[in-house]
Amino acid sequence: MMALKNKNNGNSDCGCDPYLLSLVEPQNPTATNKPNKSIGLVLATLTGGAAIALSVVCFPFVSPALRRVVLPYVPASTRQVDNVMKALVQNNIKGKSLIDLGSGDGRIVLAAGKKGFQSHGVELNSVLVLYSKFAAWQQRIKNATFSRQDLFKVDYTKYNNIVIFGVEEMMPELEALFEKSLTSSSQVIACRFPLPNWKPSHVIGEGIDTVWVYEV
Numbered sequence: 721m722m723a724l725k726n727k728n729n730g731n732s733d734c735g736c737d738p739y740l741l742s743l744v745e746p747q748n749p750t751a752t753n754k755p756n757k758s759i760g761l762v763l764a765t766l767t768g769g770a771a772i773a774l775s776v777v778c779f780p781f782v783s784p785a786l787r788r789v790v791l792p793y794v795p796a797s798t799r800q801v802d803n804v805m806k807a808l809v810q811n812n813i814k815g816k817s818l819i820d821l822g823s824g825d826g827r828i829v830l831a832a833g834k835k836g837f838q839s840h841g842v843e844l845n846s847v848l849v850l851y852s853k854f855a856a857w858q859q860r861i862k863n864a865t866f867s868r869q870d871l872f873k874v875d876y877t878k879y880n881n882i883v884i885f886g887v888e889e890m891m892p893e894l895e896a897l898f899e900k901s902l903t904s905s906s907q908v909i910a911c912r913f914p915l916p917n918w919k920p921s922h923v924i925g926e927g928i929d930t931v932w933v934y935e936v
C-alpha cells in the first residue's frame with residue numbers, strides 16, 4: 721500500500737511526473753472553449769455589423785440603377801464646374817437663383833453659392849445630401865441649400881437657372897417637361913448631354929466638359 725502512495729509531493733496517485741501527466745490527460749473542455757466561443761461571437765457581431773453598415777451606406781449609390789431612368793453619381797469635373805460658372809455670369813437672365821437637378825456632392829450648388837446665387841440642390845442619395853449640407857456649413861455658404869427629392873417631381877419653375885448633368889436617355893423627357901413648365905425668365909444649363917431639339921444660345925467648353933446654355 722505504501723508503495724502505491726504518491727512519491728512526488730502527493731500530486732499523483734501513480735507517482736508519475738505531473739508535467740508528463742498533464743500532457744496526456746484530457747483538459748476540461750468547457751474551461752478552454754469559453755474564450756474561443758466569446759471571440760467567435762465578437763468577430764461574428766463585428767463582421768455582421770460592418771456588413772450591415774456598409775450596405776446602408778452603399779444602398780443610396782446603387783438604388784438609382786433600379787429606377788426607370790438610371791442616372792448614376794458622376795461628379796462634374798473642375799472644368800465642367802468652371803464652364804457652368806461662366807454660363808451663369810454671361811447670361812441675360814436677371815435673377816440670381818439656381819437649382820441643380822441631381823446635385824451629387826453639391827459642387828455646382830456650392831460654387832454658385834460662392835458667386836452669390838441663391839442655390840438649391842435636389843438629390844435622391846441621402847448620403848450625398850448630408851455630405852453637401854455639411855460642406856455648405858463647413859465652407860459657411862449660407863445661400864446653398866439641399867434637399868432629398870426626385871428631380872422629376874420638384875418644382876423648378878421658380879428658379880432662373882436650371883442646371884442638369886443628366887444622361888442622354890433622360891434628355892428628351894426633360895426637354896418636354898421644360899417646354900411645358902418654364903417661363904421666359906429662366907435658362908437651362910445642360911452639362912455633357914444637350915437637350916435634343918432646343919437650340920442653345922451659347923455652347924461653352926468642349927468634349928465631356930461641354931455646357932449648353934438655353935435661354936427660355
Ligand SMILES: C[S@@+](CC[C@H](N)C(=O)[O-])C[C@H]1O[C@@H](n2cnc3c(N)ncnc32)[C@H](O)[C@@H]1O
Binds near residue numbers: 795827872
Ligand atoms: C451625373 S451626377 C451629377 C452630380 C452633380 N450635378 C455634379 O455635376 O457634380 C447625377 C446625380 O443625380 C442623382 N439622381 C439620380 N436620379 C435622381 C432623381 N430621380 N432625382 C434626384 N437626383 C437623382 C444621382 O444620385 C447623382 O448624384
